Every structure is written in C-alpha cells, then in structure tokens.
Amino acid sequence: MRKIIFATLGILALASAVAAQSNAVQTAADALGAARIKTLQFTGSGQNFSVGQNYTPAEAWPPVTVKSYTASMNYDTGSMRVELVREMGAVMPRGGGGPFFGEQRQVQVVSGNYAWNVPPAAGNAPAPPPQANPDSQLERMLALWATPQGFVKAAMNNKATTKNASGGTEVSFTVGGKYKMTGIVNAKGQVDKVTTWIDNPIVGDMPVVTTYTGYKDFGGVMFPSRIVQTQDGFPSLDINISNVTANPSVDIAAPDAVRNFTPPPVRVxxxxxxxxxxxxxxxxxxxxxxxxxxxxxxxxxxxxxxxxxxxxxxxxxxxxxxxxxxxxxxxxxxxxxxxxxxxxxxxxxxxxxxxxxxxxxxxxxxxxxxxxxxxxxxxxxxxxxxxxxxxxxxxxxxxxxxxxxxxxxxxxxxxxxxxxxxxxxxxxxxxxxxxxxxxxxxxxxxxxxxxxxxxxxxxxxxxxxxxxxxxxxxxxxxxxxxxxxxxxx
Ligand SMILES: [Zn+2]
Known part of the structure; x- marks a missing residue:
C-alpha cells in the first residue's frame, strides 16, 4: 500500500516537474520573443580582456578598450559574426596579450563546424584571405547559444531539465552530445546567467560564465543592456549594449578556404x-x-x-x-x-x-x-x-x-x-x-x-x-x- 502511494506521489512530482520546466522555458521564450527572432544583431562598447595573459596567476586578465562591438547572429544557420574595434592607449596594461597601439579591428566568425577570422586589409591592398581558426569553433558556437534568445532556443531543442535555484529556475541541457549548458531564468522570463564549459589544455574544463543585466525593450526586442563574461573566474568581456535589431539580414557561410583548411602537420x-x-x-x-x-x-x-x-x-x-x-x-x-x-x-x-x-x-x-x-x-x-x-x-x-x-x-x-x-x-x-x-x-x-x-x-x-x-x-x-x-x- 505504502509503495503504491509513493509511486503515485512520484508520478505527480514528475508531472509537476515537467510542467515547471516548460513553464520557465516557455515564459522565457515569450518574454524574449525567441520564436519570432531568427536573426539578431547587437552593438555596444566596453572592454575585453587577454585571457591567459595576466601579470601573475592571481591577477585578473589585462583589459583592452573595445570602442565598438557588433555581434550578428543567425540562429537558423547556427552562425555568428563578431566585429570588434579595440583601442590601446599610450600605456599598455601590465600583463601579456598581443602588443599594439592605436586601433585594432578584429572579425571573428563561426558557422556550423567552422570558425575563422577575417584579417583587416592593409590600406588599399586587396583583402587578405580568411584565416581558419578551428580551435575557436567550440567557444564561439557556445557563445552563440549562450545569448539570451539563443539559450532559450537551445533549451527547447535539447530537452532541457529544470530545477528551482536561487534567482529563478535553473535550466540545463547538453548540446553537441557533450557540451553542458546551464542558465538561470528569472520570474520575468529573462535569462540572467549562462554557464558553459570549454576545453582548455591548461585549466581543463574551463567555465565561461555570461551574466546579463538591465533588460529593456530595444525597439520591440527584450535584451540585456550589459553583458559581462568571465573565463576561469576573471572577466573576459564587459560590454554595454546600445542597440539591438531583431531579424536583420545575417548571411554567414564558411568560405571555401575555411572549409578546405587542414591544419599543417606539427613540425619541430x-x-x-x-x-x-x-x-x-x-x-x-x-x-x-x-x-x-x-x-x-x-x-x-x-x-x-x-x-x-x-x-x-x-x-x-x-x-x-x-x-x-x-x-x-x-x-x-x-x-x-x-x-x-x-x-x-x-x-x-x-x-x-x-x-x-x-x-x-x-x-x-x-x-x-x-x-x-x-x-x-x-x-x-x-x-x-x-x-x-x-x-x-x-x-x-x-x-x-x-x-x-x-x-x-x-x-x-x-x-x-x-x-x-x-x-x-x-x-x-x-x-x-x-x-x-x-x-x-x-x-x-x-x-x-x-x-x-x-x-x-x-x-x-x-x-x-x-x-x-x-x-x-x-x-x-x-x-x-x-x-x-x-x-x-
Ligand atoms: Zn608572455
């Protein structure tokens, strides 16, 4: 008899868990317009940081000013292009990172299984070919699905599980068979925080934690006004968002040079x-x-x-x-x-x-x-x-x-x-x-x-x-x- 009661309670608990799950993810999908947003672009400015280049292992990553940061994503094709204009003042912060002075433009792209960088053209010279960057594919792909709308879409497509957590509902799932993603969705359906882990040869399963604050209506789309990301515990990106566009044209496909790239053999x-x-x-x-x-x-x-x-x-x-x-x-x-x-x-x-x-x-x-x-x-x-x-x-x-x-x-x-x-x-x-x-x-x-x-x-x-x-x-x-x-x- 006792067993039957427990079994019944178990089924009830399971049913309510399923309801809670779809509730939190559905609330987020409604609040963020996840279903109608196929592409998204946001722009901002702030800082990014040279990960792995701190002055001592106990110090934060050295900062670099980001004059402009534009991320364009196409959720349907699994593509994202990030364009940064970085600026170094007269004095570089202590620590490592590629030395430069003045402005530096970087274009980082991911599409499906491919990642590449677009090097800037020098003066009037023809644009140099794109540089395949397979080592960045995982980090960039997870960054795409860690954006608020991306996270909700990924949660719906990957059988997310949910549980109550401080600040709201914790939503967890796995993408690509082995990459865990977990996020906190608050009562308003806003994604407050997403954690992913990427493989790093030194620190192993490295947490990448992205925190979203100051949600507001950017011309019809709810989006955070600040994005702060940490890698291995120190800030790696800190961007204030000034503009968000829903469903712009974002057409990104891996160029042939990137598709056909094979890494050169290791030569000593x-x-x-x-x-x-x-x-x-x-x-x-x-x-x-x-x-x-x-x-x-x-x-x-x-x-x-x-x-x-x-x-x-x-x-x-x-x-x-x-x-x-x-x-x-x-x-x-x-x-x-x-x-x-x-x-x-x-x-x-x-x-x-x-x-x-x-x-x-x-x-x-x-x-x-x-x-x-x-x-x-x-x-x-x-x-x-x-x-x-x-x-x-x-x-x-x-x-x-x-x-x-x-x-x-x-x-x-x-x-x-x-x-x-x-x-x-x-x-x-x-x-x-x-x-x-x-x-x-x-x-x-x-x-x-x-x-x-x-x-x-x-x-x-x-x-x-x-x-x-x-x-x-x-x-x-x-x-x-x-x-x-x-x-x-
Ligand atoms: Zn060094």
Missing amino acids: ETKQMGEGVWYLTGATHHSLVVEMKDHIVVVDVPNNVPRASAVLAKAKELVPNKPIRYVVTSHHHWDHLGGIRMAMNEGATIVTHQTNKAFLERVAKTPHTINPDPLATSKKGVKIQAVADKGVLTDGNRTIELHLLKGYEHTGDMLVVYLPKEKLLAEPDAFTPPAQAGTPLIPPARPFAKTLYDNIQRLKLDVQVIAPFHGNRTTDVAELSKAAATSSN
Missing part, C-alpha cells in the same frame, strides 16, 4: 647551439633542449598538447636513452604553457617561478572531462621546483641559470635561461628581432627590449647569442641594445 625544427644544446623551432613558439649527464632539461612546452608532445619526442630523439627530468616553464602565460600537463605526465619536475606554484598545482589536478588528455587518465602527481630571483640546474659539469626579469611589465614571473658555457640566453616575449636583420625596429612590436637589455646589464651576463622563443632567427646583444634605444619599456 632543430638547430644545434653548442654541444648538447638545441633550439627547437618550426611554429610560433620555440623551446630549448639541454643534455645533462644523465637526463634532459627542456625549456617551454608551448601552444597545445600536439606541439608539446612533438617537442618532448624531439628532445628524446636528440638525446636518446636519457629521461626528461626537468621542464622549465619560462612564465605562466597560456600560450607558453599549453603542454605543461604533458610535461607533468612525462614525470618531469616542473621548474617555475615561485609565484606559479599554486597555479600549477591546480593545473595538475583540474578536471579534463570534455577532452581528456593523458594526464587526466594517468593522474600522475606533480613535482614542482620553485625558483625565486635565481635558480640553478646543474649536473656537476654543466650549469643552467634561471634569472627572474625585474621591472618586466609583461609578466611578473619571467625566468630567462642562461647557459654560461655557450654564453647563450633564451628568452620568450621580451625581444623578438624582426624577420630580417637590419630592418627598422618599430617600437610597438618590441616594447620590452629595454627591460631585457637592462636586466642583462644588471645580472652582468656575458651573452653572445640570444635565442628568442618567437620569430625566425637568433640575435645578439648588439641588436638588442639598438632596439632598447628605441623601446618604450
């Missing part, structure tokens, strides 16, 4: 810089391999898992039968850290500035369920060797010095690598020489030449060769000193 080129020392290039970010008596030291495993795997494999090919015992990470910026979990999985001790210790301990343990990497399976523990102003790795014969750059606005934890025997200095980001020696040095591209030069003087390092971790050639102190004379920092 090597240049021997002395006995047992190799400079690894072949992509945007370089590394250094040093052979010690009974082990290998690698400096930087950048970009992503495929690049890091190739760098680690190359190190073992160059120095057979010795383990990679230390991987030095020059600094914590994500473009130089994309393979750090591969280094941890290798069992190497990670050598880093002391301000990164807590962050790297989190990186070692963070969940990677969206796109599990080898460390997610092996669950190996992490070994970290923290360095203050100076670190030394030695095997009794060879010495590797690590020096903290002082007064370096790009990052607070930059360890440059000095090999006294070879008089070689390896450095990321501080000075990248122009492609051809002797070409004019344009300050914005090399804003930190002076800082690097001053540090070399302060440390009294006898440097003959500088191996930069960007660019296409090595350089020397003479060229650095010339650059320093015209450098802003």
